[in-house]
Amino acid sequence: MSNIKIKSKNLDVFYGDKQALFDVNLDLNEKEVTALIGPSGCGKSTFIRCINRMNDVIDICKVTGNIEMDGMDINDKSLDVVALREKVGMVFQKPNPFPKSIYDNISYGPKIHGKGETKSELDEIVENSLRKSALWEEVKDRLDEPGTSLSGGQQQRLCIARAISVNPEVILMDEPCSALDPIATAKIEELIDELKKTYTIVIVTHSMAQAVRVSQKTGFFHLGKLIEVGKTEKIFKNPDNKMTQDYITGRFG
């Protein structure tokens, strides 16, 4: 039985008057991949943004209920959000490397978090992060080139390397492959398989096939509610809820 890394209880999120999440109770297991699926606007991205307090940057956003990581209340106002985000990395739909060199893209995070004080320590972090994100062999001879000079798939792996450079515990991925071709997607999926040995991963995806391939647990959201959550195999072969079945089989009206 896996340990629960993140636990949400009765989680509600409001954007002004509009409620975006309703009473979400969801456990994310440690060193497992959890896929969140559901139509656009169903609340899956809102949910993962609760995990690293990204919703804080939206003034009108209000989060109530409980969300914990290793028993620590993520919503605690006294919590150091920078420290939280060091533990919870994030990768977005569109690769967004900094307009800096490949090397600096990776070393920036450790530097601001006070890791890697010497050049050789930073070199080691950069190499390790790029190796873990399966990019090292492709870029080791051009670390000084801009991150933006890489292909889309490489840029996304660079962003993953950047996320893991500060040694996080959780990686949130918001549709990380939707802008990538099938080969680049396959490389990211292969990477996710490898990364889950070390990190707890939450991935939002619109690709059912991807959810089946990469995740062990799947949650289906609809109109801000978590409709069903369970083992991925069960959800895609024999879901309990009719709404889940209608969505994954393409019967959604």
Place this chain on the structure above:
Amino acid sequence: MSNEHTVKSYEEELQFLKDSLIKMGSLTESQLSDAMDAVIKVDKDSIDKIIKSDEEINKFRSKIDTQIMNLLVKRAPMAIDLRETISSLKISQDLERIGDLSKSNAKKVKPLPLDLPDELLGNLKRLGELVMKQLNDVLDSYVNKNFDKAKEVWEKDEQVDDLTYIAMESVIDFLSKDKKNLDFSTHLIFATKNLERAGDHITNIAETVCYLVKGEYLKGSRPKGKVIQE
């Protein structure tokens, strides 16, 4: 929320697959029934027709295979659609095998004498009727997605085993009375065994229907009746 797929052609392809399987099922029923009649009535004229109808069943099987491949490639079906697709593949295989067994039975009519005694054929006829009923019921359970009916068929295979045993005994009794009967009695023994095997394929279909409807396999092993050692 509607029950129809957003993509209409996907809906049509799944329906087409189900229709093909139902047609294949009904053809297999007719062939099994014709083959039984041919054996019981020692009707040698119908042999060719039965063999021919097996070709039709095989064609259906290839057609269904192609439809399934297309569905898998084009739609990557999930949940009930995935179960529907995979079940069709399995059911069509079992139907094809039942077709082969009926063809084999039709071929066994050729060497049979025209004056077979009723007591020899009575039990075989009863076995044939039971297997026919089982096939009819299992196909009904598929069409109506009826779990309970499929499970009933699965449980009733025990009766098929028992009747097979009884039918075999009648043939062996008859054979032991006069060694002259050896030639054609062997064919009757094979025909009986073929019906029992058809029964097994029907039970496979019943298991598949149960999985299709509930998404889980029946637990435990199927009830077995008396079995003739091979």
